[in-house]
Amino acid sequence: MSDSIEIQSHETRHFAPSAEFAAKAQAKPEIYAIAKADRLGFWAEQANHLHWHKPFTKTLDWSEAPVAKWFDDGELNVAYNCLDRHVLAGNGERIAIHFEGEPGDSKSYTYAELTAEVKRAANVLTSLGISRGDRVAIYLPMIAEAVISMLAVARIGAVHSVIFGGFSADSLATRIQDAQAKLVITADGGYRKGKASALKPAVDEALKDNNCPTVENVLVVKRTGGEVDWNPKDIWWSDAMANADAEHEAEAFPAENPLFILYTSGTTGKPKGILHTSGGYLTQAAYTHRNVFDLRPESDIYWCTADVGWITGHSYVAYGPLANGATQVIYEGTPDAPHPGRWWEVIEKYKVTLLYTAPTAIRSFMKLGREIPDKFDLSSLRVLGSVGEPINPEAWMWYREVIGGNRAPIVDTWWQTETGAIMISPLPGITDTKPGSAQVPLPGIVAKVVGEDGVELGNEQGGYLTIAEPWPSMLRGIWGDMERYKETYWSRFDGQYFAGDGAKKDEDGDIWLLGRVDDVMNVSGHRLSTAEIESALVSHPWVAEAAVVGAKDETTGQAVVAFVILRLDQVEAAGSDSDVSRVLREHVAKEIGPIAKPRQIMVVAELPKTRSGKIMRRLLRDVAEDRPIGDVTTLADTTVMNIISGKIAAGAND
Numbered sequence: 001m002s003d004s005i006e007i008q009s010h011e012t013r014h015f016a017p018s019a020e021f022a023a024k025a026q027a028k029p030e031i032y033a034i035a036k037a038d039r040l041g042f043w044a045e046q047a048n049h050l051h052w053h054k055p056f057t058k059t060l061d062w063s064e065a066p067v068a069k070w071f072d073d074g075e076l077n078v079a080y081n082c083l084d085r086h087v088l089a090g091n092g093e094r095i096a097i098h099f100e101g102e103p104g105d106s107k108s109y110t111y112a113e114l115t116a117e118v119k120r121a122a123n124v125l126t127s128l129g130i131s132r133g134d135r136v137a138i139y140l141p142m143i144a145e146a147v148i149s150m151l152a153v154a155r156i157g158a159v160h161s162v163i164f165g166g167f168s169a170d171s172l173a174t175r176i177q178d179a180q181a182k183l184v185i186t187a188d189g190g191y192r193k194g195k196a197s198a199l200k201p202a203v204d205e206a207l208k209d210n211n212c213p214t215v216e217n218v219l220v221v222k223r224t225g226g227e228v229d230w231n232p233k234d235i236w237w238s239d240a241m242a243n244a245d246a247e248h249e250a251e252a253f254p255a256e257n258p259l260f261i262l263y264t265s266g267t268t269g270k271p272k273g274i275l276h277t278s279g280g281y282l283t284q285a286a287y288t289h290r291n292v293f294d295l296r297p298e299s300d301i302y303w304c305t306a307d308v309g310w311i312t313g314h315s316y317v318a319y320g321p322l323a324n325g326a327t328q329v330i331y332e333g334t335p336d337a338p339h340p341g342r343w344w345e346v347i348e349k350y351k352v353t354l355l356y357t358a359p360t361a362i363r364s365f366m367k368l369g370r371e372i373p374d375k376f377d378l379s380s381l382r383v384l385g386s387v388g389e390p391i392n393p394e395a396w397m398w399y400r401e402v403i404g405g406n407r408a409p410i411v412d413t414w415w416q417t418e419t420g421a422i423m424i425s426p427l428p429g430i431t432d433t434k435p436g437s438a439q440v441p442l443p444g445i446v447a448k449v450v451g452e453d454g455v456e457l458g459n460e461q462g463g464y465l466t467i468a469e470p471w472p473s474m475l476r477g478i479w480g481d482m483e484r485y486k487e488t489y490w491s492r493f494d495g496q497y498f499a500g501d502g503a504k505k506d507e508d509g510d511i512w513l514l515g516r517v518d519d520v521m522n523v524s525g526h527r528l529s530t531a532e533i534e535s536a537l538v539s540h541p542w543v544a545e546a547a548v549v550g551a552k553d554e555t556t557g558q559a560v561v562a563f564v565i566l567r568l569d570q571v572e573a574a575g576s577d578s579d580v581s582r583v584l585r586e587h588v589a590k591e592i593g594p595i596a597k598p599r600q601i602m603v604v605a606e607l608p609k610t611r612s613g614k615i616m617r618r619l620l621r622d623v624a625e626d627r628p629i630g631d632v633t634t635l636a637d638t639t640v641m642n643i644i645s646g647k648i649a650a651g652a653n654d
Contacts, residue, residue, distance in 0.1 A: 011393055011506070014432045015400070017409055021382075025429020027291040027443075035443035042444050043070070043472055046287040047279065050323065051085045052076050053252030056279070060470060066490045066497070067477060068470040070280030071255040078259060078278050079122075079155035080250035082322035083115040095327045098301075098350050099144045102191035102333025109144060111325070117241075119248035121152035124240045128217050130183055132157035132253065135261065137181040137215075138308075139163045139172060139203060141190025142332045145221045145237065146308045149185045150260075150318045154278075157253045161261045161273070164309025165190060166610075169205035171271075173212055175263050178273055179479065180214040185237070187221035188228050194337045196224035204229055255279025261479045262311055264417045272488070273479030274311075274417050280472030281315075282323055284421040288442065289320030292411050292425050293354045293383050301380070303329040303347070304356040311417040312387050315473075316356060320421070335361060340368055344376035355403070356385035360545070360613035362395045362403075367544030367567050370402045378403060383428050386412045388613050390513040392535035393435035400435075414438040414465075414513050418489065418499050420473030423447060424511055436535065439510045445471055449503045449511065454493040462504035462514060462529065466496035502529060516617075521550030521558045528560075528596055530617070536591035537562060537584060542570045547607050547615045548598070551624035559599035561624040562588075563607060563644070577603045600624070606640045608632070620644075 017025070035042040040059045047056065047070075056074025086094070092112030099107045109117070130136060136153045138160055140146040146162070153160040161179045163172055176184065184207070189198040200220060207215055220228065221237040228234075259278045263271040289295060293302065302321055306312035321328045329350050335343045343365075347355065365373065384404050386396070391412055400410055409428035415421060423445050424438040431439055441447040446469040448456045457463045467474075474497070478485040492498045502514035514520065514529035521528050530548040537546035545565040553559035564584065566574055574580045581601040589597040608616040619641055622629045629641050 011434055011436055013393075013397075014434045015409070016432045017429050018407075021294075021409065022429045025427075026294050026296075027427045027430060029430050031291075031427075031430075031443045039444055039446075039469065043283065046444070047071050047074075047283040047472070049286060049290075050076060050081050050279075050282060053080075056255060062470055065470075065495075066486060067482075068280070068474055069256055070470075070472045071283070074255045074279055075252035076255060076279055076282075077155065077250040077252055078282055078319070079118055079151045081282060082151060082319060083111060083118055084250060086111045086325045087115050089325075091325055094298075094325065096322060097144055097147065098327070098329045100329060100331045100346055100349075101143075102194070102331075102337055104338075107144065114148070116246055117148050118151045118155060120241050120244040120246055121148050122155040122248045123244040124219070125152055125156055125158065125183070127240075127244070128183060128219075128235075130156065130158050133258070134158045134183075135161055135179040135181040137161050137163055137172075137176050137179065137184045139165060139167075139184060139186045139199060140221065140308075141165050141187055141192075141197075141199065141223060142307050142313075142330060143187070143190065143221070143223060144330060145185075145187070147318050147322075147330070150308065150314075151322075154259060155248070155250055157251065157257055159258045159260060161263070162309050162314070163263070164307060165199055166309070167202075169202040172202055173206035174271060175273075176206060176212045176215060178263070178271065179261050181212070182214055183217050183219065184215055185219045185221070187223045188226045189224040191224065191333055192337070193334050196226050198224075198226055198228075200228045204231065207231075207233075253278060256476070258476075260314065262314065262417055272484070275476045275479050276420050276473065277476050280474070281420050282319060284471065284473035285315045285320035286323040287444075288422040288425075289316060289326070290324050291427060292413065292422055292442070293356070293385065294428050295321075295324055295326055295354070297325040297327070300326060300353045301329065301350050302326050302354040302356075303331070303350070303352045304385075305331065305335075305343070305358070305361065306356070306387070311420070312356075315421050316387075335364070341372045341375060344373045344378060347378055347381065348376045351380040353380050354383045354385070355381055356387060358388035358613035359386055359391035359395055360388065360609060360615065362386070362391065362399050363538070363545040365403075366395060366398050367565060369567070369569055370398075373402055379405065381405070381408050384408045384410045386410060387415075389615070390438075390515060390531050391436060392531075392538045394535070394538045396435040409433055412436070412438045414501075414511075416499055418475045419467070419471070420475065423467065423471070434508075434510055437506070437510045437512050441511075445469075447511070448496070449505050450493060450496070454496060457505070459505045459507055459509055462502060464493070464498060464517065465501045465503035465511070465513070466493050466498045468496050521560065523550070523556050523558050523560065523595055532592060533560060533562070533588060533596050533598070536588050536596070537564055539591060540584060540587045542566050542574045542580065543584070544568075545607060547617060547620055549617050549621045549624050551599070551621065553599065560596060561620075562598040562601045563604050563620055564601060565604060565607065602644070604644055606637065606643075608635050608640045608644070609637075610635060
């Protein structure tokens with residue numbers, strides 16, 4: 001058996017930027033050569049876009065690999081870089097955040113107003129005994145106070161751990177305990193899918209019976225006005241802010257001062273606390289946001305749809321845009337409340353120019369049809385971004401044609417919680433974009449596709465994506481467990497970072513992500529990527545979205561099992577589930593080859609997704625292999641798996 005992943009699909013379409021876009025673009029073609037000629041000098045130049053209270057003289061210390069120190073002898077304040085310096089530069093009246101609540105309420109904050117709020121919040125934290133190095137857990141909906149809280153924690157040199165508002169009390173308690181947080185910031189609730197959803201009860205449950213003994217206080221934001229149980233540790237955010245001093249001087253901290261811990265699921269069941277520090281992280285978050293989105297802060301309106309509970313919300317809502325002095329939209333709710341055109345309505349209202357969202361969202365809009373976005377004026381959009389998982393070419397083309405009006409370049413970005421910022425992406429004024437491909441490492445990043453032996457593979461071969469050189473925003477470890485950090489990310493390939501993604505290079509040398517290595521199947525000795533089979537399924541006009549898993553099979557080792565969602569306007573044409581299964585199996589055989597033909601295809605109404613839009617294929621594998629379904633607490637809709645399991649039990653699979 002070959003040690004590389006077999007490549008079946010080919011993509012020949014490509015789209016060059018317009019001459020006008022290229023001429024005005026932030027990044028010029030020579031940026032690649034400059035970064036290659038002097039990689040560390042290039043990163044030092046990017047770091048100097050920030051304000052350093054004490055300039056650095058050392059760019060990289062890799063002597064304690066795999067733990068990097070970037071700009072180690074320099075000192076800065078992250079919040080000062082995101083706020084104060086823009087006010088001092090005369091941009092205090094520029095809008096920093098347009099907040100749009102799901103019910104339709106809205107509030108805009110200028111940079112001067114946001115700075116004042118963060119100063120007050122920093123004083124509140126200090127009054128509650130929080131100081132440099134202390135951990136603060138943030139469990140909030142997608143409201144302005146979430147960003148204000150993060151920046152206030154950063155301002156005083158403390159460490160935040162944002163816990164996504166959809167997590168259960170148990171998940172919350174586990175993360176508070178691991179970080180030994182002294183303070184929890186939460187809200188009575190938030191608005192989601194047209195109704196108020198409570199948050200405070202989960203905090204109460206997590207903290208009861210002194211389950212999290214390090215927590216001294218709970219700050220509660222009043223968002224929905226819902227009733228809450230009140231405990232001795234609880235303080236209303238509004239009361240604390242009203243009594244707080246409006247002045248706060250930002251203190252400089254070393255570049256390697258911890259900034260945040262963000263927990264991601266671990267294969268052992270114990271969450272991994274990914275640790276990021278200040279100077280390197282902010283450098284790369286700002287650099288990538290500026291160049292990947294071709295940001296013009298004086299005129300662009302930027303909107304990243306991610307929640308701050310995920311890394312995308314950290315880097316491309318809380319930190320990157322504000323470090324660059326951008327104006328951005330923050331939206332509280334879901335794309336379909338109170339109506340399925342809500343996102344397009346927001347874009348029309350604020351004249352959004354830069355949109356950054358997930359492929360799963362794009363495919364859900366495809367399912368509903370273009371009639372909905374066509375009702376709104378989306379002509380302001382000039383760059384479209386994709387994040388979270390590989391985007392199949394069909395969804396990419398729909399995004400370009402329907403949302404971008406065949407004008408806006410698409411930047412398909414690859415990165416991870418662990419990398420901290422975008423690593424592989426087109427640059428919109430330079431790259432001839434290609435549907436479905438993240439294409440090339442950004443200037444300053446050294447990425448490789450390697451085989452089992454860690455040796456770089458040639459074009460048209462599939463293997464494993466590694467990062468061969470340290471980068472500024474890289475994780476500095478797993479909180480409290482350095483051995484797990486080394487074992488998880490650095491043990492597979494000597495001296496190269498590997499976080500579990502398969503990849504291929506096509507004939508042009510462009511990189512395609514093939515999903516998690518866990519999602520690579522071994523069918524009769526052939527190593528196939530689930531991402532390619534999913535893409536083949538979605539290329540059929542009936543299919544809006546697909547998820548493919550490998551299930552144990554006595555004959556072939558693993559068999560392909562597919563779950564598909566049909567486009568709403570195609571349900572009638574598709575006919576019965578057995579007809580759909582027959583036609584789609586043959587379609588996959590034709591597109592990829594008989595070896596990839598699914599053993600089973602199941603038509604479903606929804607797929608199990610986290611609220612960040614990631615498909616939980618682990619749960620689908622449980623179903624496909626007739627195992628009890630694992631933990632579903634992170635799903636946006638926990639009932640989805642019951643429906644799918646019931647369908648299988650009723651014999652609705654082919």
